[in-house]
Amino acid sequence: MLEVKGLSLLYGKAQILFGVDLEVREGELVCLVGPNGAGKTSFLRAISGLVRLEAWLHRGTKAGDIRLTGEVRFLGQRIDGLLPHQIARLGLVLCPERRRPFKELTVEENLLAGGLLLPKGEVKRQLGFVYELFPRLAERRGQRAGNLSGGEQQMLAIGRALMGRPRLLAIDEPSTGLAPKVRALVFEQIARIRQEGITVLLVEQEAARALALADRAYVLSNGRLVRQGPAASLLEDPQFQRTYLGL
Amino acid sequence: MLSAILVNGLVLSGIYGMLALGFALTYGVARILNLAHTAFYMAAAYGLFFFLGRMGFAPAALLASLLVLLIALAAYKLLLEPLREHEATVLIVTIALALLLQEAVLLLFGAHFRSVPALLPGFVEVFGVRVAQQALLALLFAGVVLLLAWALLKGTRLGLGIRAAAQDQEAAELVGISLSRAGNWAVGLGAFLAALAGLAVAPMATLEPHMWNAPLLVVLAAVVLGGLGSLPGALLGAVVLAFAEVTVVNLVPGGAFLRTAVALLILVLVLVFRPEGLFGTAFAEER
Numbered sequence: 001m002l003e004v005k006g007l008s009l010l011y012g013k014a015q016i017l018f019g020v021d022l023e024v025r026e027g028e029l030v031c032l033v034g035p036n037g038a039g040k041t042s043f044l045r046a047i048s049g050l051v052r053l054e055a056w057l058h059r060g061t062k063a064g065d066i067r068l069t070g071e072v073r074f075l076g077q078r079i080d081g082l083l084p085h086q087i088a089r090l091g092l093v094l095c096p097e098r099r100r101p102f103k104e105l106t107v108e109e110n111l112l113a114g115g116l117l118l119p120k121g122e123v124k125r126q127l128g129f130v131y132e133l134f135p136r137l138a139e140r141r142g143q144r145a146g147n148l149s150g151g152e153q154q155m156l157a158i159g160r161a162l163m164g165r166p167r168l169l170a171i172d173e174p175s176t177g178l179a180p181k182v183r184a185l186v187f188e189q190i191a192r193i194r195q196e197g198i199t200v201l202l203v204e205q206e207a208a209r210a211l212a213l214a215d216r217a218y219v220l221s222n223g224r225l226v227r228q229g230p231a232a233s234l235l236e237d238p239q240f241q242r243t244y245l246g247l
Numbered sequence: 248m249l250s251a252i253l254v255n256g257l258v259l260s261g262i263y264g265m266l267a268l269g270f271a272l273t274y275g276v277a278r279i280l281n282l283a284h285t286a287f288y289m290a291a292a293y294g295l296f297f298f299l300g301r302m303g304f305a306p307a308a309l310l311a312s313l314l315v316l317l318i319a320l321a322a323y324k325l326l327l328e329p330l331r332e333h334e335a336t337v338l339i340v341t342i343a344l345a346l347l348l349q350e351a352v353l354l355l356f357g358a359h360f361r362s363v364p365a366l367l368p369g370f371v372e373v374f375g376v377r378v379a380q381q382a383l384l385a386l387l388f389a390g391v392v393l394l395l396a397w398a399l400l401k402g403t404r405l406g407l408g409i410r411a412a413a414q415d416q417e418a419a420e421l422v423g424i425s426l427s428r429a430g431n432w433a434v435g436l437g438a439f440l441a442a443l444a445g446l447a448v449a450p451m452a453t454l455e456p457h458m459w460n461a462p463l464l465v466v467l468a469a470v471v472l473g474g475l476g477s478l479p480g481a482l483l484g485a486v487v488l489a490f491a492e493v494t495v496v497n498l499v500p501g502g503a504f505l506r507t508a509v510a511l512l513i514l515v516l517v518l519v520f521r522p523e524g525l526f527g528t529a530f531a532e533e534r
Contacts, residue, residue: 053420061332084420093421100418102411104477113411116404117423164422 001026001199002047002092002168007070007080009039009046009223012062016042018223019070024168029190029200031214031231033207033244039223040203041097044172047072048094049084056083075167088117091167095174099157103146107137110145110156114163123163130159133192151182158189162198169193170201175209187213207244211235219244250374252497256490258382261389262444263485266462267469268396269440271481274470275413276433279327279337284466285459286345287438291315291445292454293352296363304366312442318348319438320431328430345459353456361454385447392443393482396436400478409433413476461507465492468514474524483525488513 002024009017016039024030032040045051051068058064072080074092084094102110111130115123131138134155140148145156154174161169171190175183187209194200194213204210211217214231219240227234234240270284294311301307322344330336365381373383400406412419412429420426452458469488473480491509496502517524 048421050417050420053417053426057416057426058332060329064332083425084417085423085425088421088423096418096421100415100421102414102418104414105407105410109407109410112404113407113419113424114422116408116411120404160422 001075002201003071003073004047005071005073007043007046007072008068009042009051010067012065016223017046020220020223020225022218022225024199024201026199027197028215029194029202029213031207031210031217032201032203032220033205033210033217034220035244036205038220040220041172042223043220044094044097044170044201044203047079047087048092048170049079049082049087050094050096052081053083088164088166091165093117093161093164093166093169095157095161095169095171097172097176099150099153101145101148101153101156101160103144105145106142107145107148107156108141110160111137111163114160117164122165126163126165130162133162133189134159151178151185154178154182154186155189158186158193162193166198168199168201170203172203173205174202175204175206183209208235248497251376252490252493254373254376254378255382255497256493258378258386258389259489259493260486261386261393262448263462263465263469263489264393264482265389265440265444265447266466267473267481267485268393268478269437269444270466271470271473271476271478272409272413272433272440273437275476275478276409277323277328277430278331279323279434280334280341281437282338282341282463283322283345283348284437284441285463286348287315287319287441288445288448288462289352289454289456289459290318290348291442292363292449292452292458293356293361294442295446295449296356296361296454299363308446312439312446315442315445316435316439319441320435323431323434328427345463349456349459356454356456358456362452363449363454365450379451381450385451388447389444392440396440399436405432409436410478413478461510464507464510464514468510468517470524471514472517472524474526477524477526480524480526 004020004022007017007020020043034040046068051066055064055066068080074090079087102113111127112123115126118126136152137155137159140152148156158171174186178186190200190202191213202210211231211234217231217234218225219227266285266288270281273279273281291311294314295307298307298310326340327337330340367380367384369380370377371380400410408424409429409432412424412426416426465488469484470481472487473484488510491513492506495505495509499505
């Protein structure tokens with residue numbers, strides 16, 4: 001479904017990603033783990049088109065000196081030259097780092113904005129699906145999104161991404177900054193989304209939790225892929241445990 | 248006195264409201280602080296004056312507003328969008344554009360005061376105040392335009408996309424909104440609103456090549472007061488500015504000279520005591 005080959009990313013002279021190869025097959029839940037600053041978020045920004053958008057918005061300035069090389073294919077089509085709105089329309093939707101709600105809009109308006117990807121007639125049904133998945137959002141539908149708690153904002157961000165009925169949902173650091181109880185809930189909901197038949201690419205710092213959900217995993221360190229394999233075998237590997245699970 | 252302030256304040260609120268909403272839209276979505284905004288308003292007024300000599304009011308008004316729309320979109324696509332990241336350059340280019348329009352008007356129509364005949368001549372008495380019927384018509388027109396603009400922004404998918412893009416550019420792209428398209432719409436709508444304000448004012452005001460200066464200060468003060476980037480804030484700011492101006496003009500003998508001073512004073516006070524304005528939090532956070 002998603003095939004990434006030799007993806008490299010440079011901001012000016014600073015290289016962030018070094019020839020990353022990664023694949024996500026239909027129906028899988030694939031997890032990308034690694035320490036802070038390994039390039040996980042940059043990787044998602046690169047495949048979702050945000051890096052291209054950044055380069056376009058800042059073109060002609062120092063901040064626009066961004067080089068992205070390599071190949072990204074989604075459903076067989078090259079997407080590494082596309083902007084995020086084009087990639088989202090193909091069915092690859094990113095739920096971004098720090099959740100990024102439209103703070104001044106209401107919860108429902110945020111979800112409807114996510115539904116701009118769908119034909120008008122299908123929005124209502126999808127909204128029902130998201131409210132069923134996150135009953136909390138239905139209770140708060142008229143509230144300003146900026147007034148939600150961190151956990152609710154995370155649900156809103158995932159719900160907004162789901163509104164576009166993605167084929168592949170990429171989620172960046174959903175548990176960051178949340179209380180332990182809320183984290184558990186968010187992971188439960190991700191498992192539920194997967195059961196709905198949506199393919200998921202999950203980026204997480206909390207590796208143990210993420211791997212418990214995943215089929216396969218990739219480990220990124222200093223911009224390079226250092227390991228990959230079935231999630232279960234990584235979890236049992238003593239060296240991986242020492243380095244990434246702190247055991 | 249009080250009723251004069253009320254009636255005239257409302258009429259002026261309508262005009263300033265159209266101007267400020269258009270300015271805030273352009274800034275919020277396309278991130279362009281357009282100092283030529285009220286020059287568009289002037290261009291529409293002169294356009295109306297020019298076309299009225301050749302045709303009826305409605306086609307002349309339509310042609311004048313389309314002309315302004317064309318100028319605005321051409322300037323955006325050719326000059327402003329490519330430079331958007333260089334904020335200082337964008338400001339200078341918009342000033343240059345305003346001066347260019349001013350000089351073009353001076354060249355075409357001279358420095359004489361021009362006027363457009365009222366569509367509805369005569370006066371009526373409202374709350375004991377003698378009001379030009381044309382002013383009431385302008386108020387009605389502004390009310391309808393603002394309601395339609397609000398319905399577009401609040402009630403349609405296009406409007407939702409525009410508001411989302413004004414809040415968070417990256418998140419908007421991630422839900423399938425093309426920033427480039429949203430920017431075109433915002434610039435177009437913004438310029439169109441400025442043109443409509445110019446059409447509403449033309450039959451009540453004298454047209455001269457510097458008529459864009461004072462309203463520009465008012466619009467800047469209104470959007471800064473409301474909070475840069477906030478659409479409801481821009482409307483509220485416009486109403487406050489309109490009533491402040493009308494109050495000073497009515498209460499201070501010979502106060503008409505203080506018009507711009509009022510706007511400047513409010514602008515300075517807001518920048519000193521509450522630089523984020525009334526509703527401007529979200530935008531400051533994002534930057």
